[in-house]
Structure formats: structure tokens, C-alpha cells
Amino acid sequence: MDSWMIGVTALLPLTALMLVFQDNPYHVLVIRGIVGAVAALIYAILGAADVALTEALVGTMLSIMLYAVAVRSSLVLRLGILASALSTDSLDRLLEAIREAVAPYHLRVELIIYPTFEQLKIALRDREIHALCAEETTQLLTMTRVPRLYTLLKPHLTNLTELVYYPLPTEKESRA
Structure with missing residues (x-):
């Protein structure tokens, strides 16, 4: 495995930890988008283009939009x-x-x-x-x-x- 691949893979648990320990709900939305983008990048690097596309569309964009509406209204x-x-x-x-x-x-x-x-x-x-x-x-x-x-x-x-x-x-x- 290349060293850049290890760096990209290490981003996923780091951003997930940032997400868990965040207090501000608006910051959580941004970090959730970063987690989804990093996961999609890892899937694409590992050759799972269909899973990467699904993660990018559903896991990042759609869920962030739904969370934003819920946070804003509540x-x-x-x-x-x-x-x-x-x-x-x-x-x-x-x-x-x-x-x-x-x-x-x-x-x-x-x-x-x-x-x-x-x-x-x-x-x-x-x-x-x-x-x-x-x-x-x-x-x-x-x-x-x-x-x-x-x-x-x-x-x-x-x-x-x-x-x-x-x-x-x-x-x-x-x-x-």
C-alpha cells in the first residue's frame, strides 16, 4: 500500500471522531459531509465505483440536506x-x-x-x-x-x- 493511501484511510476514523465530539449541530453537518466524501474517496480508490457513487449521492448530499432541514426546524x-x-x-x-x-x-x-x-x-x-x-x-x-x-x-x-x-x-x- 502506498503511503498516501494510508493517509487517506486514516482520515475516515479521524473525521468520524471529530463528528462524535462536536457540540454545534451546524458544524456536525459540515463534518458529516467530510466523512461521506472521505468514505466515497476510499471506495473509489479501492475500485468500488458504484459504492463510491452511492455514498457520494446518498451518504453525503441527500443525508446532509435532510439533516439541515431537521436541524433548522428543530x-x-x-x-x-x-x-x-x-x-x-x-x-x-x-x-x-x-x-x-x-x-x-x-x-x-x-x-x-x-x-x-x-x-x-x-x-x-x-x-x-x-x-x-x-x-x-x-x-x-x-x-x-x-x-x-x-x-x-x-x-x-x-x-x-x-x-x-x-x-x-x-x-x-x-x-x-
Whole structure:
């Protein structure tokens, strides 16, 4: 075996290890593409052109496209807010604090605007949004139905808003 062949073959386990230990899901997509390309190269060098073509098309291109769609759609925090609270400075500071709190987890914040507080609560109950922000008399109120989100936001939002965990009723409770 030539020395360059050993080098190319050593790339596969190295890139696979990089893939396993990566935290950022977007970096995982890129490294997964590299793993597929290296595998296709090894198959082509060893004379399995049909397997190399299949790996290049399915293992690299198609799977990366499907993973990208799944990652993009799943890493979103849908935050419902009242239309009347859009232009307040306190809401801007709160949104900045929320973005800062969820940034290490690669979540993006998507704002969904509702005209009334009742519609906002219904959206939270119906699982259309993960959390809501509304302005009470003098302070902002933030409610979430996701326990993990509550624990992530609590240290960052204590002086900006009243953070409340709003557990949704279970199937049994809602039927009763």
C-alpha cells in the first residue's frame, strides 16, 4: 500500500471522531459531509465505483440536506408577544437577555405576535409557542410550558421579568 493511501484511510476514523465530539449541530453537518466524501474517496480508490457513487449521492448530499432541514426546524424557540408591547425598551432588553441565554444551545428566537393576552395564553396552551411575554401593570411577565427552558432562562431573567413555569394539563386531566 502506498503511503498516501494510508493517509487517506486514516482520515475516515479521524473525521468520524471529530463528528462524535462536536457540540454545534451546524458544524456536525459540515463534518458529516467530510466523512461521506472521505468514505466515497476510499471506495473509489479501492475500485468500488458504484459504492463510491452511492455514498457520494446518498451518504453525503441527500443525508446532509435532510439533516439541515431537521436541524433548522428543530432549533427554534417560538416566543409569543403582545402587539402592544412591541416598541417598549423593557421588551427589547428582555429579548436580548433571552437570545443571550439560549445562544449556547444554538437556538434562534422566533417572535410571534398576538393581539390579546387571551389569544397568547391559548397559543401557549395549544403548544403553538414555547413561551410568552406580556406586560403586566409595571413588570413584564414571561411564561413557559417547557421545564428545560424555564431552567435555562431563570438565571438570566430574574431582574428583567417575572418568569413563571406554566405546566400544561395532561391527557387525563384535560378529559376530566
